[in-house]
Amino acid sequence: MPLPENFKAMVVSETSEKIFVREIKQRALSELPGGELIIEVQYSSLNYKDALSASGNKGVTRKYPHTPGIDAAGIVVHTTTKSVAVGEQVIVTGFDLGMNTAGGFGQYISIPAAWAVKPPAGLSLRESMAYGTAGLTAALCVLRLLAGGLNKDQAEVLVTGATGGVGSIAVGILAKLGFDVIAATGKTGQEEFLKRLGAKGIISRDEANDTSGRPLQKARWAGVVDTVGGNILATALKTAKYGGLVAACGNAMSADLNVNVFPFILRGVSLLGVDSVEVPMRARNMAWQKLASDWRIDLDGDLVTECSLAELEPKIAQILKGEIRGRVVVDLNK
Numbered sequence: 001m002p003l004p005e006n007f008k009a010m011v012v013s014e015t016s017e018k019i020f021v022r023e024i025k026q027r028a029l030s031e032l033p034g035g036e037l038i039i040e041v042q043y044s045s046l047n048y049k050d051a052l053s054a055s056g057n058k059g060v061t062r063k064y065p066h067t068p069g070i071d072a073a074g075i076v077v078h079t080t081t082k083s084v085a086v087g088e089q090v091i092v093t094g095f096d097l098g099m100n101t102a103g104g105f106g107q108y109i110s111i112p113a114a115w116a117v118k119p120p121a122g123l124s125l126r127e128s129m130a131y132g133t134a135g136l137t138a139a140l141c142v143l144r145l146l147a148g149g150l151n152k153d154q155a156e157v158l159v160t161g162a163t164g165g166v167g168s169i170a171v172g173i174l175a176k177l178g179f180d181v182i183a184a185t186g187k188t189g190q191e192e193f194l195k196r197l198g199a200k201g202i203i204s205r206d207e208a209n210d211t212s213g214r215p216l217q218k219a220r221w222a223g224v225v226d227t228v229g230g231n232i233l234a235t236a237l238k239t240a241k242y243g244g245l246v247a248a249c250g251n252a253m254s255a256d257l258n259v260n261v262f263p264f265i266l267r268g269v270s271l272l273g274v275d276s277v278e279v280p281m282r283a284r285n286m287a288w289q290k291l292a293s294d295w296r297i298d299l300d301g302d303l304v305t306e307c308s309l310a311e312l313e314p315k316i317a318q319i320l321k322g323e324i325r326g327r328v329v330v331d332l333n334k
């Protein structure tokens with residue numbers, strides 16, 4: 001099938017007054033980078049980082065005009081490599097997609113073949129984007145905790161930013177694996193949502209945010225998935241049990257971490273860094289396999305909402321304020 005000359009995309013531009021404006025408009029296919037693959041995107045998803053890119057954060061995206069979208073799932077429509085054929089389905093998350101390479105908030109992307117993941121059996125393109133980077137990151141956090149020796153007989157596991165994308169999927173996976181999950185959230189009225197995901201208990205964001213200044217606090221957690229950083233990550237380290245494992249993947253609260261060494265040298269606590277952007281293919285494929293099979297969570301319930309490109313605008317402002325619950329899938333055919 002011949003490729004179209006133009007396609008629909010969100011385009012973020014910087015005005016002469018240094019204001020960033022977002023429009024849904026036609027882009028020329030010829031504007032895309034000359035990657036090995038051209039993919040017709042069926043679904044994308046909204047992540048916190050997309051909202052940063054969409055609002056002019058130069059730490060994420062240096063040059064505008066730009067099409068955000070760090071996630072894309074679609075069908076290969078053009079290839080210059082034998083490793084991927086036209087007609088194959090692919091998932092693309094991370095690397096430079098949506099940062100300085102035009103991303104999944106457009107109906108076509110052009111990428112190196114090395115960024116493409118073959119969807120595991122049984123996972124539809126829509127489901128892959130219901131997980132998206134958030135799900136991949138949650139799975140990588142759980143893989144790190146299990147590799148460190150976390151087992152469900154030890155103690156409770158804390159998930160912070162629990163109603164967010166990474167947090168809610170981490171709650172779901174850990175509960176499915178039989179852990180006693182305690183969800184920390186700043187939102188009120190989300191107890192039922194978190195319990196449906198499998199949380200055994202819920203604590204407030206304030207309770208997860210110790211401001212006493214003490215170097216250690218009562219030990220409670222065998223493991224932690226922290227999606228917010230800052231003083232909540234510091235508190236998680238101070239309240240981890242002896243030998244506790246703390247997987248850190250986010251900075252929704254802050255990128256700073258002010259702790260002393262006592263959790264490490266008196267309780268043998270481990271801080272495990274998790275990155276989904278450059279993670280090697282082997283771990284990436286393993287995480288996707290898990291998400292599609294024994295770690296699969298319910299993606300049909302109220303975890304996922306769907307929208308069109310045009311309906312993304314208010315959701316970008318919402319996710320920046322920490323107000324989105326669960327995951328937002330973007331349907332590029334709408």
Ligand SMILES: NC(=O)c1ccc[n+]([C@@H]2O[C@H](COP(=O)([O-])OP(=O)(O)OC[C@H]3O[C@@H](n4cnc5c(N)ncnc54)[C@H](OP(=O)(O)O)[C@@H]3O)[C@@H](O)[C@H]2O)c1
Binds near residue numbers: 187
């Ligand atoms: N390392 C990686 O590769 C990687 C990959 C994906 C995401 N991330 C990072 O992980 C974090 C979560 O991403 P996401 O896509 O899940 O975002 P998200 O859907 O917006 O979730 C973030 C959650 O954090 C909580 N939160 C927001 N602002 C906060 C604040 N000021 N203080 C404390 N908690 C706050 C909120 O949950 P509650 O209301 O429930 O508290 C919010 O829903 C982001 O920092 C993102 O950049 C990193």
